[in-house]
Amino acid sequence: xxxxxxxxxxxxxxxxxxxxxxxxxxxxxxxxxxxxxxxxxxxxxxxxxxxxxxxxxxxxxxxxxxxxxxxxxxxxxxxxxxxxxxxxxxxxxxxxxxxxxxxxxxxxxxxxxxxxxxxxxxxxxxxxxxxxxxxxxxxxxxxxxxxxxxxxxxxxxxxxxxxxxxxxxxxxxxxxxxxxxxxxxxxxxxxxxxxxxxxxxxxxxxxxxxxxxxxxxxxxxxxxxxxxxxxxxxxxxxxxxxxxxxxxxxxxxxxxxxxxxxxxxxxxxxxxxxxxxxxxxxxxxxxxxxxxxxxxxxxxxxxxxxxxxxxxxxxxxxxxxxxxxxxxxxxxxxxxxxxxxxxxxxxxxxxxxxxxxxxxxxxxxxxxxxxxxxxxxxxxxxxxxxxxxxxxxxxxxxxxxxxxxxxxxxxxxxxxxxxxxxxxxxxxxxxxxxxxxxxxxxxxxxxxxxxxxxxxxxxxxxxxxxxxxxxxxxxxxxxxxxxxxxxxxxx
Amino acid sequence: xxxxxxxxxxxxxxxxxxxxxxxxxxxxxxxxxxxxxxxxxxxxxxxxxxxxxxxxxxxxxxxxxxxxxxxxxxxxxxxxxxxxxxxxxxxxxxxxxxxxxxxxxxxxxxxxxxxxxxxxxxxxxxxxxxxxxxxxxxxxxxxxxxxxxxxxxxxxxxxxxxx
Numbered sequence: 001x002x003x004x005x006x007x008x009x010x011x012x013x014x015x016x017x018x019x020x021x022x023x024x025x026x027x028x029x030x031x032x033x034x035x036x037x038x039x040x041x042x043x044x045x046x047x048x049x050x051x052x053x054x055x056x057x058x059x060x061x062x063x064x065x066x067x068x069x070x071x072x073x074x075x076x077x078x079x080x081x082x083x084x085x086x087x088x089x090x091x092x093x094x095x096x097x098x099x100x101x102x103x104x105x106x107x108x109x110x111x112x113x114x115x116x117x118x119x120x121x122x123x124x125x126x127x128x129x130x131x132x133x134x135x136x137x138x139x140x141x142x143x144x145x146x147x148x149x150x151x152x153x154x155x156x157x158x159x160x161x162x163x164x165x166x167x168x169x170x171x172x173x174x175x176x177x178x179x180x181x182x183x184x185x186x187x188x189x190x191x192x193x194x195x196x197x198x199x200x201x202x203x204x205x206x207x208x209x210x211x212x213x214x215x216x217x218x219x220x221x222x223x224x225x226x227x228x229x230x231x232x233x234x235x236x237x238x239x240x241x242x243x244x245x246x247x248x249x250x251x252x253x254x255x256x257x258x259x260x261x262x263x264x265x266x267x268x269x270x271x272x273x274x275x276x277x278x279x280x281x282x283x284x285x286x287x288x289x290x291x292x293x294x295x296x297x298x299x300x301x302x303x304x305x306x307x308x309x310x311x312x313x314x315x316x317x318x319x320x321x322x323x324x325x326x327x328x329x330x331x332x333x334x335x336x337x338x339x340x341x342x343x344x345x346x347x348x349x350x351x352x353x354x355x356x357x358x359x360x361x362x363x364x365x366x367x368x369x370x371x372x373x374x375x376x377x378x379x380x381x382x383x384x385x386x387x388x389x390x391x392x393x394x395x396x397x398x399x400x401x402x403x404x405x406x407x408x409x410x411x412x413x414x415x416x417x418x419x420x421x422x423x424x425x426x427x428x429x430x431x432x433x434x435x436x437x438x439x440x441x442x443x444x445x446x447x448x449x450x451x452x453x454x455x456x457x458x459x460x461x462x463x464x465x466x467x468x469x470x471x472x473x474x475x476x477x478x479x480x481x482x483x484x485x486x487x488x489x490x491x
Numbered sequence: 492x493x494x495x496x497x498x499x500x501x502x503x504x505x506x507x508x509x510x511x512x513x514x515x516x517x518x519x520x521x522x523x524x525x526x527x528x529x530x531x532x533x534x535x536x537x538x539x540x541x542x543x544x545x546x547x548x549x550x551x552x553x554x555x556x557x558x559x560x561x562x563x564x565x566x567x568x569x570x571x572x573x574x575x576x577x578x579x580x581x582x583x584x585x586x587x588x589x590x591x592x593x594x595x596x597x598x599x600x601x602x603x604x605x606x607x608x609x610x611x612x613x614x615x616x617x618x619x620x621x622x623x624x625x626x627x628x629x630x631x632x633x634x635x636x637x638x639x640x641x642x643x644x645x646x647x648x649x650x651x652x653x654x
Contacts, residue, residue, distance in 0.1 A: 125576050132583045139590055148601030149621070152614035155527060155594045162534040162587060163521060166514065169541040169580055176573065177548045229618050288622040342622040 002057050005048060005074055008041035008086055009120065012113035016106045023102040034105050035093055038112065041086040049079055056471065058122060058185075058482040066122070066482050067183035073122035073482060077320070077472040081119040081242075081249060084327065085112055088242050091331075091443055092234040104144050111137035111238070118246040122482060124172055124182040127250055131168070131211065134243060135161045142231045153226035160223050161213050168210030174203035175258075185482035188257035188475055195258060204259040205267060208251060215247035216301045218275040225282075228294035228334075233341065233440065236290065237334035240297045241327045248304060248323060256313060257475050269309035269394055273401050275302025280408045287344060289337045292412060293330065296368075299405060300326045306398045307383050313473035315386050320469045321379035328454075329364050329376070332447035336361055339436030344416060346434055349424025353433035357441055358420045360448045365413035367451055369406060375454045378462065380406070506547055513540025527598070527605040531591045538584040542577050549573035 015037045023030030049055075056075030060066060089112035094104045114133035121127050139161075143154045172182065179187055179194045187195070195203070213220045228236040255265070279299030286292035304326070307318040336357055340347055351358035367376035380402075387399040424433060436444065454461055471477065517537020524530050549570030557568040599605055602613045619625065 125579075129579060129583070132587070136583075136587065136590065139587075139594075143594060143597070147617065147621075148598065149614045149617040151594050151597045151601060152610050155591065155598060156611075158587065158591050158594065159521065159530055159534060162538070162591075163518065165583070165587075166517070166534070166537045166541045169538075170514065170544060172576075173541070173545045173548050173573075176545075182572075226614060226618065229622070287624045288618075290622070291618075343624040346623060 002048075002059055002074070004044050005059060005072060005120065006061070007044055008082060009113050009117045011037045011041065012089075012109040012116070016109035016113060019106040019109065020102040023105075030102065030105075034109055035090060037109065038086050038090040038093070041112075041116070042083065042090065045079055045083040045086060048074070049076070049083070055079070056477065056481050067181045067186040070121070070123040070126045071183070071185075071482055072120045073184070073478065074120060075471050075478075075481075076468040077249070078119050080324075080468060081246060082116045084324075085115040085119060085242060085246070088238055088327075088331065089115075091446070092238045094232075094234065095439070100144055100146075104141065107137045107140045107144070111141065111243075115243060115246055119249060122184050124175065124184060124187070128165075128168055128172060131214070131247070131250070132165060134214070134246075135165070138235075138239065138243070141235050142227055145230055145232060147230060149226070150230040153223070153230045157223035157227050160220055164210040164213035164220060166210075167206045171203040171206030171210060174199055174206070178203070183482070184253060184257050185479045188479050191258045191260070196261065200259065201261050201263055204254065204261070204264045207254065208264075208268065208271075211247045211250050212271075213247075215244050215251065215305075216275070216298050217305065218271045218278065218298075218302065221275070221279075221298050224298055225286075225291045225294040228297075229288070229290045233290075233334050233338035236294075236337075237331040240294070240334060241331040244297070244301055245304075245323045245327060248301070248308070248319070252308060252316070252319065252472070255308065256316075256473055257478060262311065265309040265311060266394065268305055269398055272302045272305030272309060273398050275299065275305060276401050276405050277302075280405045284408050284412045286412075288342055289340050289344060289347070289416075290334075290342075292344070292416075293333050293337055296409065296412075297326070297330055299409070300330070300368075303383065303402060303405070306402065307386070309398075310386050310390065310395070313469075314389070315383070316469040316473045317466055318379065318383040318386055320465050320472075321375075321382055324465075325367070325376050325379045328447050328450055329368050332360065332364050332444045332451070333368075335440045335444035335447070336364075336436050338440035340434050342434070344419060347416065347419045348422055349420075350433050350435065351420040352424065354435040354441070356445065357436050358417075360444050361420060362417050363448055363451065365417055369410045369413060373455055375451060375458060375461075378458060502552075503547070506543070510540045510544040510547060513537065513543065516540075525607050527595055527607055527610065530607070531588060531595065534591070535584070535588055538580075542580055542584070545573050545577045545580065 015033055019030060019033060022033060056073065058066070059072045059074065061070050061072065063069070089108065094101070094108055096104075111134060114130045114137060117130035118127060118134065121130060139154050139158055142157065143150055175187065175195065176182055178199055179190045181187060181190065191200070194200070209217065209220060213223075216224055228240065231239070251268075276299050279295050279297070279302055283292050283295035283299060286295055300322070304319055304322045307315040307322055309315070310318070339354075339357070340350065363374075367374035370377045370380040383402065384399065387395050387402065390396075514537050517533045517535075517540060520533025520536065521530055524533060549572060551567055551569055554567035554569045557571045595605060598610060602610055604610060604613075
């Protein structure tokens, strides 16, 4: 049943609006609804992957065939990220019980619904709407911390996000003006004749900067440190781990299908390099755990942008590997930061209080740096080989920055690891040492276990990723699957 | 698409220039204003420009609204897709602006100011205090702790209480 694929979007959306009412009627029942919806969503998406349907397929919503109607495009890449959304939504579910619980859970469901939509939609304007929905849900969730700093961080995020949405809308308008359609498959057909010009390029750049706000692209990422420092760790993990990757997914689709200009990827390469430099150096200077992780996430996403800038889809495998790797690592690290938030100096001797958490931190750090048997090594190795194969000097600069950034990463992560294992001050008793809470530690252990499993099964995983990236990089397959009726496509 | 069928290309040019002008004014306002409320207003102006641009993408001067088709056989109709899209965009924009204003009210209650620099300073101070690290002061700044001015008005009493 391919039609089932709408349910992971529709059910959380429906749940989000009904939840506050239901919780007023019966709190006990309401508390189960959100997780139940997400578990069901995971099950649907999982069964689609395992033989439920032949991938890729396209589903016309409302019975109107594309390009008139909006379609969902389901390939392995989309399915993978939709599944990750539902799963992470479940793992980072806001369990905390207080007066704000109904609202927080409703917003979380809204965030999951919109994120799933971002992964699946095949229409540019539909993507824009889901993107805004993600933004609004995020504002609410960040502000739910209810501190002055959280409100100030939210308004900074909101204003940047507003600039992003104006630019995205501008880009969409330019595209519509040129091509008269916003269906991605139809655009892919029309792009060579309609969008291969300076207007098309400016449309892409506007959308790149606009969507880049969520993807933590270099000049528009100033919201990142404050938001991650003031929002709850679980929300930060969801934003840094998943939402940034979904924004990246939009850019990936646009690059594969519509925009093939060399200037477009050069701009992206430069912004990616600047992101790596600024993010990693700022992380090196950071004095508290959360902001260190936030800056490091800017650097990591810069690396993904560098990978995305490799021409002719050569970097797609590296993009996918780096993105999934960062998803697992950063989620795990933010979970550890749940108890270890605040000044890094506080962590002196914390390994004694919680040996498992310290071991997990070392494991995540090693993989993030790229220690050979761990998956992070393979992800980085793929990018290095692809970058070294390019002729242009700009890519070699990218390679140099990439390798140097690894040194910086090692410096700041090992500094924390060293603090963890150093003996604590004589006057601090072991009970006073910070330690992650039980739930956070369990979640982090799950990510650690996933990382180790990926290390053991790295060969089949690599084959799978090669297949997924090959499928997502195939523009002809995308067009054939959606087959928007009118070839040539006049308005 | 080709705008050759338009009655008045000059008017179209003026409208496009207006749209781009609104976006430019909005973005310039965002960069230049020092007050958060003005920044939100600038954002609204920029959004209006983007929306105008979107409407223009599908408008034709010699055509009627597609909903008036039953009144006979008009030769042409306006492209309805951008109009549907701009409605969506307006709704999203208004929602976000309302949210922004409510945030501003909360910030005013907590910090007693909406000046961009002061809010940023208080935010940094609060994050630093929560994290337990010394505040990140510039290398060029004067030595020693520079205390933040007290929160003016009656809001000072409510500051810590309802957090």
